[in-house]
Amino acid sequence: MSTLDIRQIHKEHAADSIALSEFAFQMVLTPQQREERFAFFNEQESWGAYVDGKLAARLSILELHTWLHGKRFEMGGIAGVATWPEYRRGGLVTGLLHNALRVMKEQGQILSFLHPFQFAFYRKFGWETYTDYMKYEIPTAMLPKLPLQTGSIVRVDEQIPLLNGIYRSYAVRYNGTLDRDEQWWKRRIFASKKGTAAVYRDVAGVPGGYVFYDVKDNICKIHEMIALNYEAEQALWKFIADHDSMMDKVTLQAPADNRLSFLLDNPRIKQELVPYFMARIVDVVSFLEQFPFAVADDLLGTGMRESELTLHIRDRHAEWNDGSFTIKIDAFGTAKVEKLQAGQNDLNELAVECDISTLSAMFMGYQRPEFLHSINRLQGSEESIRRLEALIPRRQTYLPDFF
Structure with a gap:
């Protein structure tokens, strides 16, 4: 009988892990690329499922940080999930994901993101869609017609x-973006995307935005256009439009709530809303105690010191999240959370019930309580839903990165 063992992948087995990833993701690495992957192989991030001593499946838990309502959260990025075909449908990925949830909880990574090969598969384990992006294709002739802009744009190297x-x-300004570090820029941005970066400064010399782009085969591919204000956005678009002799069209992606087409003389451009990454709350208590709740209107001017709510959460894959929780939120938006004992139900008109994936989509800001209630993914009284609507701030989700 085959024996299953889930453990960290040590450096001496790095070649096996790289070979599995190459096969599963249909990559053909050059000798130099393979050497680079071996050099950067991280034992702490890499986990494998071994069958009779042979690596059969693997995944990585990346140590990342994300922004949520302007607050920085520790996050575990699940990446590189792969299984050899002869071991598929044998529960290996299930075992790796259960192990990953436990590891992330121990490491204080109270949120987890991943890019799904299939949304329905990861939804079964508690992850849920948390962000989309708009994908644009704009013919050169339809780019914004802008006058000469104030300020200046200067090409920069990897500054x-x-x-x-x-x-x-x-x-x-968004929920679910990454807090990048220097290594992320070097390995995930500049090493994986060819192109040029140009920075916009206003008349006072203050940086207000940048564009990282590449022009090849008459297509201008904008990897990132980051503008902190409309002045910077106009200047960057004028800069891109001035490449008109080199290109037939521009492609880019942007936050789902952007209004680029409205700014064009002719908004009938090719545009597509693309569902992107999924998120999961790993540790409900720690997450809610760090979450910056909005100050409920009914506390202001009433003399009340706390807003209370009860959550009944279903989580089949992380028993520490499965159960009922009382939440007391003070006038500063800080919560104190207590998990009720098994069999102890705090049934009241301010109780809501849902599974962990619904809770994750709701607190990431991707879907609102009223909508989730209307499609029967969130149960509760009208008063409890209204209270939850007031307590969860509104903010657009976005993720310009990939892992």
Whole structure:
């Protein structure tokens, strides 16, 4: 009988892990790329499922940080999930995901993101869609017609402190963006995407945005356009439009709530809303105690010191989240959470019930309580739903990165 063992993949087995990823993701690495992957192989991030001593499946748990309502959260990024065909449908990925949830909880990673090969598969394990992006294709002739802009645009090399300062000011405005570090810029941005970066500064010399792009085969591919204000956005678009002799069209992706087409003379461009990453709350208590709740209107001017709510959560894959929780939120938006003992039900008109995937989509800001209630994914009284609507701030989700 085959024996299953889930453990970290040590450096001496790195070649096996790389070979599995190559096969599963249909990559053909050059010898140099394979050497680079071996050099950067991280034992702490890499987990394998071994059958009779042979690596049969693997995944990585990346140590990342994300922004949520302007607050920085520790997050575990699940990446590189792969299984050899002869071991598929044998429960190996299930075992790896259960192990990953336990590991992330121990490491204090109270949120987890992943890019799904199939949304329905990961939804079974508690992850849920948390962000989309708009994908645009704009013919050169339909680009914005803008006059000469104030300020200046200068091409820069890999000036990470400058670019990251602009990016960070932009990223904190969204839910679910990454807090990038220097290594992320080097390995995930510049090493994987060819192109040129140009920074916009206003008349006072203050950086207000950048564009990272590449022109090849008459197509201008914008990897990132980050603008902190409309002035910077106009200047960057004028800069891109001035490449008109080199290109037939521009492609880019942007937050789902952007209004690019409205700014064009002719908005009939090719545009597509693309469901992207999934998120999961790993540890409900820790997450809710760090979550910046809105100050409920019914506390203001009433003399009440706390807003209370009860959550009944279903989580079949993380028993520490499965059960009932009382939440007391003070006038500063800080919560104190207590998990009720088994069999102890706090049934009241301010109780709501849902599974962990619904809770994750709701608290990431991707879907609102009223909508989730209307499609029967969130149960509760009208008063409890109204209270939850008031307590969860509104903010657009976005993720310009991939892992």
